[in-house]
Amino acid sequence: MTTFTSAHTVEEALRAMHDGARPIAGGSDLVVGARQGKAPLPDLMVGIDRLRELADIAEGADGSLRIGALVRHATIEADPVVTARFCALADGSALVGSPSTRNVGTLGGNVMNGSPAMDTGAPLVVLGAEVELRSTADARRIPVEALWVGPGKTAADAGELCVALHLPPPEAGSGSAYVRLEYRRAMEIAVVGAAAQVVLAGDGTVASCRIALAAVAPTIIRAEAAERAIAGSLPAPQALAAVAEAAGAAARPIDDLRGSADYRRHTVGVVARRAVEAAARRARGETVPVPANRARGIGLPYGGAA
């Protein structure tokens, strides 16, 4: 017996979840998943799509950002603050599905669905995001990297609702980008993807860099060796090639209908290099339109040769 209630406050939603209900925001993943036979619809569902208190983006006085779990991708990809200072996340949301998917799909839903191919995951990791979880008994914030424990699996308890994502203020001189490999431009998920946040020093060298990879492991992963490969160097061909090699080495991909493991190991290096390039350009104040992987010049010859 499947039942559905609609929550009008977060507390109502939390009580329903305490009693065993699963939250449903836009519902795309749940409804499509049920029809595809991945998992039946939950017996108890609580609709959270009317909780306006979770649908806002709020900028803190320190430049940090709190994005409510129900903020839709369409809002994120057009938000002036996200597109100006948290570009990698705008890149990711702009690539999700189609206009209708982005109008229904929420950031919280994407995060809690826990797909290793999610387009907002690698951006959130490089931006240092934390997820805020609430239950009737407790509230906690954990880094997104600690949230994802396997494909479709999170560290959240059944009674915990994702209420927001928190992004710290980006450092001065930083830029970020997310680039994915895709076979077509809509209704697609990443074959592989990579996000980078680059902080440039005054002399143009990379002071620090964070790189995360999508669709090459059971969860989104950091590529720390790739980060070290470019720290202290100019974002120039030799260092970018080292990023690509280290990102490929960090990947633990599978073969599936979107690509073989070998193909993914190679191409994740290419998109990691392109993400670092785009992030560095943004850090220099150049305009790289959202989404970065469709912007002119990204992935085109760096320093001349293709």
Added chain:
Amino acid sequence: MNAARAIALTVNGVAYEVAIAVDRTLVSVLRRELGLTGTKEGCDDCECGACMVLVDGRPVNSCSYLAVQADGREVMTVEGLGGEDDLAPLQRGILEAGGVQCGFCTPGMLISATALLAANPHPSEEEIRIGLSGNLCRCTGYQKIIRAVQRVAEPE
């Protein structure tokens, strides 16, 4: 066995109340309970866009949206655009441009184009392509559909 639930929704300006199982999708309720068969069920998998409707003005794949979530909301389907005697400019435009062949994708295309022009009355060709990117057409090759939207869009 699923619990029935009464929902009230407005479709094309008409108020409806229906009792439905909570696992029913919006497209199935529109077509089977309300008899509004203009909205098509294509892939039933959130890929093709044939089931596109507006919910509170925003485009939604109605195959992947539970009808209970539309409770209290306003839905617009292709029937709400215009009928045979009073075609909306987009409907007339897609006919005149030759953007209809088998016609299966047409209702979804018209709904996506309606949402696009409401948000952006002067779209570039690129913006039209993005606006329609969630709608598949296997007949026309898209060019004439794009042209129809261009022709209807208010000149800058």
